[in-house]
Amino acid sequence: MSGVIDIRGVEYSYPDGRKVLNGVDLAIAAGERVAILGPNGGGKTTLALHLNGILQPHAGTITVSGVPVAEEHYREVRRMVGLVFQDTNDQLFMPTVREDVAFGPMNLGLTDEALDQRVDAALEVVSGAEFADRPPHHLSGGERRRAALATVLSMEPEVLVLDEPTSGLDLAARRELILTLADLPMTQLVITHDLPLALELCPRSVIMNGGRLVADVTTGDLLEDLDLLAENRLELPYGFDRSTDHPGL
Amino acid sequence: MTVIAMHAPDGFLEAGTAVVTGLISLVVIGVALRQSREQLKDKAIPLAGITAAFIFAAQMFNFPVAAGTTGHLLGGALAAILLGPSVGAIIVTIVVVVQALAFADGGLTALGYNILNMAIVPAYGGYAVFRLIRRMFPSTAGGVVGATGIAAWASVVMAAVAFSIQWLFGASAPVAFDTVFGAMVGVHALIGIGEGIISALAVGAVLASRSDLVYGAQDLDTAQLAESKVGTRTFVIGGMLVALVFAAVVSQFAVGNPDGLEKVAEDRGFIDSAEEHSLGDFIFADYATDGISNEALSLGVAGIVGTVVTLLVAYGLFMGVRETRTRDPASV
Amino acid sequence: MGAGHSHALYVHEHSVVHRMAPQAKLVAALGMVVSIAITPREAVWAFGFYAAVIAGLTGVSRIRPGFLAVRLLAVAPFVLFALFIPFIATGETTEVLGITVSVDGLWGTWNILAKALLGASVSILLTATTEIPDIIRGLSILRVPALFISITTFMIRYLELIADELGRMRVAMTARGYDPRWISQARPIASSAGALFVRSYERGERVHAAMLARGFTGEMPMPSTEAIDRSQCAGVLMLVVLFAGTAIVALVAT
Known part of the structure; x- marks a missing residue:
């Protein structure tokens, strides 16, 4: 199967020699939404950083829509893959949200009206018009998360990679974000510890542990497989596990 | 504990001195900007920007001095040792400029000498002292920490010397240079x-967690970094005693009668030979030379310490340029 | 002076001065402080005139005089030094309230006081009527080098965040009973400074990654460069000419 994302035999070690990715193979088809689950230090974020060339694999290849992720294609790949970092304060580095949303398209060479259109369209998707001209540190957590999403939507990516998109959000903000993401047509990779989020958004889940993929299943099946969850330090919220009795139910 | 030489307001030194120090600062910062770009490559903007915010915040670090009184960090030497002299000079300059423009702290016409005294002299001069002291200390984490302490102390003293020398040229009030x-x-x-x-x-804390981030210790390997014993307590107490003695001797100038020094100068025939100073009347502010009990001696001391500080700053600049050239870009 | 740095001095109002282009205000402020700095101290009338114009501007900007006065305390250490001068200064002496002081020294005090206070008033007016990002934008329009502007922009963006981290560290230390009174107890503070540096540096690296991910190549992309707006030239010119003219007259007359 050749997908929009094709990862083959990718290996990566930290400068101190510790191996983080140990032969990862993963193919994702256009329009798919896939959850990447697994314990901390399992290599999820490291893999995400490979998808648009922030990190280079020490072995193996990655292609996005047939374009190899290599230095001569960075410009193209970084347009196609939108990476939303876990800490929104890393993602939002400009004085106002609008300037941040414009940063990517400006690097692509857009100016004037074409730029304004891109920015407004991206802000529209996340309902961000009302906070567009505010500095990021004056936004609520939910607004910051939506602003961070807009900064990559303005590049009109084909693939969205979201690192822990719901961390630090209150329940209402989490709900708004899920609804926004569910409406987006592009391929999505969602790195998360939030199993209900995975179930709601992503039909397919993969688990990374020890630098390799240890499971690639439908999310529904995964949540039934308590042994697999436990092996990978994953746990359903209390009370959601139907196989045992709970005194509170 | 307020530091008088820092954040000087408008009109503290005469216009000529403000213009000359402004030009010197402009040139040095131009060089430093280029160096920073060479050293940090495309990381220059986010790294320098965010560490500048750190230095700004570090100046809010109030530390206890004695009996509950507090002082606060200036950070010029610290920035230079952590990030290299050029990046250090740039980020402290930015802090000083933003404090003047956005926080009305320090005069706009005083920016020339404020940048020189708070950013350029402490960063380059402090880094030069750091390098020189490190040669005398063992190549260990302890050696780096000790050299940092001396360099940071010296950077503050050098800033004060620089300000005094500027006073010699641009005094705006009749207070003698000696005082x-x-x-x-x-x-x-x-x-x-x-x-x-x-x-x-x-710096010790950074060495313990991310030693690779200490610019001034990048020549050390892991084994050397593990050795930290230099007897910190003895060192601190010894250093404090030296600083106290230094302060006591120097402040004799303020009293206006440095007997000991004068005697040494007389014995060496230094006073006679330096007696003619018609040129001095022309360049030095009248105020700064009026009322000095022994003008030749005072100007002699000013000349010597001024030259030493200038040489150190020049050496720091030279080190900054050379290290950027020879450093493997991948390691930065 | 530490506490003063933590928050900006901007006063939210809707005055003519607030609406002026930042670059215009920067040029005006610089013209004013330079004029003040070169005015000879004997021209007392000139300083009176500057003070009157600045007071007028304060009124037009709807800045309360009390606000200005409190902010002027930032120059207090220098005022103290200035007040000391007559006693340590040299030269001809006179008696004031029975105390012998230097005449020249009194002039010195006046010189530093007048220039420092007027200069600081101009700076405070600038910062009270202009938000920090606008000041940076003004500098950029005035052709300050782009690298300097970019680094400054990032510093401003992350200043509050890092100051907050510092604040949380201090609270965490205080919560565990840390109340240092002597320099020998300063190690935890210094360690937290080191930790804060590491965090700042690592954030710099993550931000750099986030920038690369959106196509950053090392230069900050600039939206079409703004031309200098000349519509406010007249007002700026008037202020600068007024101040510079006064300074020149004072220089010639004394």
Whole structure:
């Protein structure tokens, strides 16, 4: 199967020699939404950083829509893959949200009206018009998360990679974000510890542990497989596990 | 504990001195900007920007001095040792400029000498002292920490010296150079003790967690970094004693009668030979030379310390340029 | 002076001065402080005139005089030094309230006081009527080098965040009973400074990654460069000419 994302035999070690990715193979088809689950230090974020060339694999290849992720294609790949970092304060580095949303398209060479259109369209998707001209540190957590999403939507990516998109959000903000993401047509990779989020958004889940993929299943099946969850330090919220009795139910 | 040489307001020194120091600062910062770009490559903007925010915040670090009184960090030498002299000079300059423009702290026409005294002299001069002291200390984490302490102390003293020398050229009030020099350098020799201790311990903490981030220790390998014993307590107490003695001697100038020094100068025939100073009448501010009990001696001391500070700053600049050239870009 | 740095001095109002282009205000402020700095101290009338114009501007900007006065305390250490001068200064002496002081020294005090206070008033007016990002934008329009502007922009963006981290560290230390009174107890503070540096540096690296991910190549992309707006030239010119003219007259007359 050749997908929009094709990862083959990718290996990566930290400068101190510790191996983080140990032969990862993963193919994702256009329009798919896939959850990447697994314990901390399992290599999820490291893999995400490979998808648009922030990190280079020490072995193996990655292609996005047939374009190899290599230095001569960075410009193209970084347009196609939108990476939303876990800490929104890393993602939002400009004085106002609008300037941040414009940063990517400006690097692509857009100016004037074409730029304004891109920015407004991206802000529209996340309902961000009302906070567009505010500095990021004056936004609520939910607004910051939506602003961070807009900064990559303005590049009109084909693939969205979201690192822990719901961390630090209150329940209402989490709900708004899920609804926004569910409406987006592009391929999505969602790195998360939030199993209900995975179930709601992503039909397919993969688990990374020890630098390799240890499971690639439908999310529904995964949540039934308590042994697999436990092996990978994953746990359903209390009370959601139907196989045992709970005194509170 | 307020530092007088820092954040000087408008009109503190005469216009000519403001213009000359402004030009010097402009040229040095131009060089430093280019160096920073060479050293940090495309990371220059986010890394320098965010560490500048760190230095800004570090100046809010109030540390205890004695009996509950507090002082705060200036950070010029600390920035230079952590990030290299050029990046250090740039980020402290930015802090000083933003403090003047956005926080009305320090005069706009005083920016030339404020940048020179708070950013350029402490960063380059402090880094030069750091390098020189490190040669005398073992190549261990302890050696780096000790050299940081001395360099950070010296950077504050050098800033005070620089200010005094500028006073010699651009005094705006009839206070003799001796008095300003003695009071400034004496007070800052004491203030510098806190700067030295905090900077040294801060660099020690960074060495313990991310030694690769300490620019001034990148020549050390893991084994050398593991050796930290230099007897910190003895060192701190010894350093404080030296600083106190230094402060006491220098402040004799403020009293206006440096007997001991004068005697040495007479014995060496230094006073007679330096007696003619018609040129001095022309370049030095009248105020700064009026009322000095022994003008030749005072100007002689000013000349010597001024030259030493200038040489150190020049050496720091040279080190910054050379290290950027020879450093493997991948390691930065 | 530490506490003063933590928050900006901007006063939210809707005055003519607030609406002026930042670059215009920067040029005006610089022209004013330079004029003040070169005015000879004997021209007392000139300083009176500057003070009157600045007071007028304060009124037009709807800045309360009390606000200005409190902010002027930032120059207090220098005022103290200035007040000391007559006693340590040299030259001809006179008696004031029975105390012998230097005449020249009194002039020195006046010189530093007048220039420092007027200069600082101009700076405070600038910062009270202009938000920090606008000041940076003004500098950029005035052709300050782009690298300097970019680094400054990032510093401003992350200043509050890092100051907050510092604040949380201090609270955490205080919560565990840390109340240092002597320099020998300063190690935890210095260690937290080191930790804060590491965090700042690592954030710099993550931000750099986030920038690369959106196509950053090392230069900050600039939206079409703004031309200098000349519509406010007249007002700026008037202020600068007024101040510079006064300074020149004072220089010639004394």
